[in-house]
Amino acid sequence: MGETIVRRSVCAIVTLIVLSGGAPRLAGQLDPALVRARCEVVHQIENQSIIYGAIIDGRSGMPLPGSRVHLEWNTRGEGGAMFQNRVAADSEDGSYIFCDVPQGTRLTAWADALGLTSPRVAFVLEGGETVREDLNVILQQALGAVSGFLIDDSTEQPIGGATIRIARAAAEDVTDSNGGFRLVDVPVGPHEVVIRHIAYGEPTMDLVVDQAMSTHAVIRLEPRAIAVEPIAVTITARRKWLEDNEFYHRLERQLGSFVTPEEVDRQPHRTLAEVLRTIPAINLRQRCFPHCQVQIEMAGSTMRGCIPTFYVDGRRVHQLTDPDDAMIDLDTLAVGPEIAAVEVYRGVSESPPQFYGRCGSIVIWTRRGLR
Structure with a gap:
């Protein structure tokens, strides 16, 4: 996630999240569910209002990296005096999110890019709204x-x-x-x-x-023919149930780590722990007395004892843990021969909205669902 900038006003705090990662991923980053999830991680306030969008070239529709985004509103202080509040920050890739914006008051947003300014957009947000407002800058070019x-x-x-x-x-x-x-x-x-x-x-x-x-x-x-390469066609069989649940779509985007059905078939495993050990994104510590339990952490995570959220066949599973050392029994989720595929997302920035997990998420697809 990009830089987070907080500016204090007379009676409100607004957090601006500037996304990073470049224009090709812009559409995915501006998914409303993912936007709200990011704000709730950075700014843990219930029912907060959020404004987000893209700064784009009004002619081509392309994002404008290096833009500066402004949000302005007025508040009335003690004695009836009126105060003007404004937050502003640079956007690295042409997208922005304002978390916890003031509610029930007129807000004005605009953007500066390449020495030009977008039209100002005015709006009023009520409690819990997530609203997209794209800011158009018309680039003047001969x-x-x-x-x-x-x-x-x-x-x-x-x-x-x-x-x-x-x-x-x-x-x-x-x-x-x-x-x-x-x-x-x-x-x-x-x-x-x-x-x-x-x-x-x-x-x-x-x-x-x-x-x-x-x-x-x-x-x-002068005539000069183009050398045409032979056409090669590769056909890969896909499991329809996984196709219907967009497993292969997420695999192609490569936002997380995956164990595919072909990899499972090539190397069968007796337990879920054995499958997860093949994924570099996961660290496991196992204890088998009186029965086997494991402690799971995402590689590179600084949140100790923070357990990933588990999903089995697309449904979230509330996994019981040992309160002393956060050990869990993986065999209650699935055993090795039942597993068809696995997806692992290390944190909120990787997780698709349907598999959200504050400490990352592990998605297990079983052969029960393939039948």
């Missing part, structure tokens, strides 16, 4: 256009069906039967043009786009 023709240098014939792309812009076109193309909304300045055609390879050329005029280019190509 744009031009590129047009021209693509012809065969030897035959002087037009080349149709070729892809013309500006490498540093979202501009692409396919040449028509006359070899003509046109690229619009191209940022002013130098660019590399990439051309792709099965008979001419992937040549490139440099050009400069001017805002005052449309850039025109006649491009001549």
